[in-house]
Amino acid sequence: MRAVGIVLISVALTCAVIGNAYYQKKQFYPSVVYITKSNPSMAVIYVQGLILVLMANTFLRKIFFGNLRAAEFEHLMEKLWYAVTEACLAFTVFRDDFSPKFIALFTLLLFLKSFHWLAEDRIDYMERSPVITWLFHVRVGTLLGILFSINLAMFNYAYTSTIAKGASVQLVFGFEYALLLTVVLNINVKYILHTIDLQRDNPWDNKPVFLLYTELIIGLVKVTLYIAFVAIMVKIYTLPLFTFRPMYYTMRNFKKAFHDIVMSRRAIRNMNTLYPNATPEELAAADNVCIICREEMVAASKKLPCNHIFHTACLRSWFQRQQTCPTCRLNILRPTIMQTRQQNQAQPPAAPAPQPIPAQGPNPQPGPAPFQLPAFWANFPPPPPPTPTPGTPGASQQPGPSSTSSTSQTPSFQSLGPGSIPIFAPSFHPIIPLPPVPIPPTNLTALSEEELRMMEGNLRQAVEARIETLKRVQLLLDAGIAMMSQYQTVTTIANIPLSMSTTSLKNENSSSKMSNPMTKIGENSQTSTSQNHKSNYSNKMKASTSKTVAEASTESIAESSITSTNEAVATTSRATSEILSEQELLRRRRLEKCAQGDPSID
């Protein structure tokens, strides 16, 4: 209703203006001159022109598209807004060429663009609409034909006028029409692909591939056009700011299309070559329904390394988006990388591998260790043959835990057991393959947002490093326990007096009880290692905890009382709580930041 009102008012105003002019001048030519000389009259005429154009646009839209869906209209308005603002930016460069002709050309461009956008949306909708009538085909066919010829004609006009008269605003129009030509081509290809797809009875697996490649090629053409245009503009006029937004999006899309193609090709190749077809038994066992399309798997289906089964076609289209298993998200491009990484991880501990086995020295059985190693022991190199060094069991055991749990402990080695050093000739710490643990400063509140964020980014690595070290500490402890049980067997075999075997029994108990606190100590000392080495506080911490670790291990194996261990646990747990409170502070700060964050981030 409002639109009708506006149209009526505008028509009435125009009539008034013309009537007024004719009333004053009585003749055609003087009236025209009068109107063009009078600014208010011209404003009315311009508004009338704009309304006529809009009416024509609506009329043609009705012919070619029928009723627009809400989403289509929304897109149209959104894009129109961008186009108008960018055109206003372009005007600033070409303010010398500003003339009614320029306005007319610009309006025509917008007019045509709106049809391109609508056609694009309509073609995309083809995939979703269940019924495609012949009317749709006629409409789209004529529209694409008309748009293509107009674009070509306008481009040609811009080209010839630029050649004949030199660079002018026609440069921009020529460039815009060239871009519109690529758009029409893209729509055309999509339309043809969709039409072929609709004619087929069975799914057309290759359509997404064709679509991806079309996008890549069109993207390449567009990027080239943009770069050429910017280069020419910079050379002749100035930096064309108004092209930067569309140029950025085009480049981003192109990069994404390229990346998608590379990754999906790799994933699909993996699928075709590495993964087996699912056998009927496997299909029966796995429900027989492809969870992607929810249909029965009678056609070809593949089994991924994680034992999940899908239709080959469904997998192929999914791999064009993501190269993971839809169910468990196993990255199917990574297995080989993961294997090599595992090997890498298994390799480095070999050099400094602590050797709990030498303790077999006093063991009369020269054969392999009679106890079962824990499962993760498998990652470590096979136990070396018993070394002839018959050092005291305690001494040979000591450096194991302390060397893993702290980074630079060479002095403490020497002070603790000089006899053991030859065995651990490579006295460098075993954390070489791990990423460096970030060193948070003592005062976290004094940090800026970026610094905090940076630490956050490294946190995961740090935690991984800690866990890795903890695992090793645990490993050593398990080895220690196993060894103690071995001692026990030895004492029973050797028939050593009962009093002795009870002490060893007690010792075993204590060491197994120790294992939990010991892990904590290890964790703690590792955390403290990650603290700022320069800060006195953590330096002291490190010294104290590493000493407690060393002491604890020495004492436990040297059959000492449990009370000292308790003490050690007490001191370390206090230190842990201090660190924890610091982490809590950091976390709370982050949360606050989050709450104050920009709500417009979507």
Added chain:
Amino acid sequence: MMAGSALRRLMAEYKQLTVNPPEGILAGPVNEENFFEWEALITGPEGTCFEGGVFPAKLVFPPDYPLSPPKMQFTCEIFHPNIYSDGRVCISILHAPGDDPMGYESSAERWSPVQSVEKILLSVVSMLAEPNDESGANVDAAKMWRENRTEFEKIAQRLVRKTLDLPV
């Protein structure tokens, strides 16, 4: 054929939802002509401040569903930390891996073709029960949820009554 498979899958899901409807959830296409726009009714989870409410929402599916997630938007007024003030739902299951509006989600909880309308709606119900105040789609709501729970519950109750057309 993408179109066909998306359509067939949506039809299958619709059938599944009508034959075996989950408790407290109702969903289906707005009309039979267009299976890519659904309407859903979600009842507020019991024992929460949203209890008793019936919240209408609309789901819009992309042409390449289920490869891409649908979009969900409540069509009633709702005050919740993870729902934008215009009703759009911000929940990780509706985000394709790779785009992370809030920068905190692990890809394990993102969209994958294994998910379904039913799972989305169930996730939304549990989101109503337990808001994630670390990602504030509605910052005011997140702040109030954290700091002034009683006020939050009062607002929620008022909106619940509003969805039921009861006097506020």
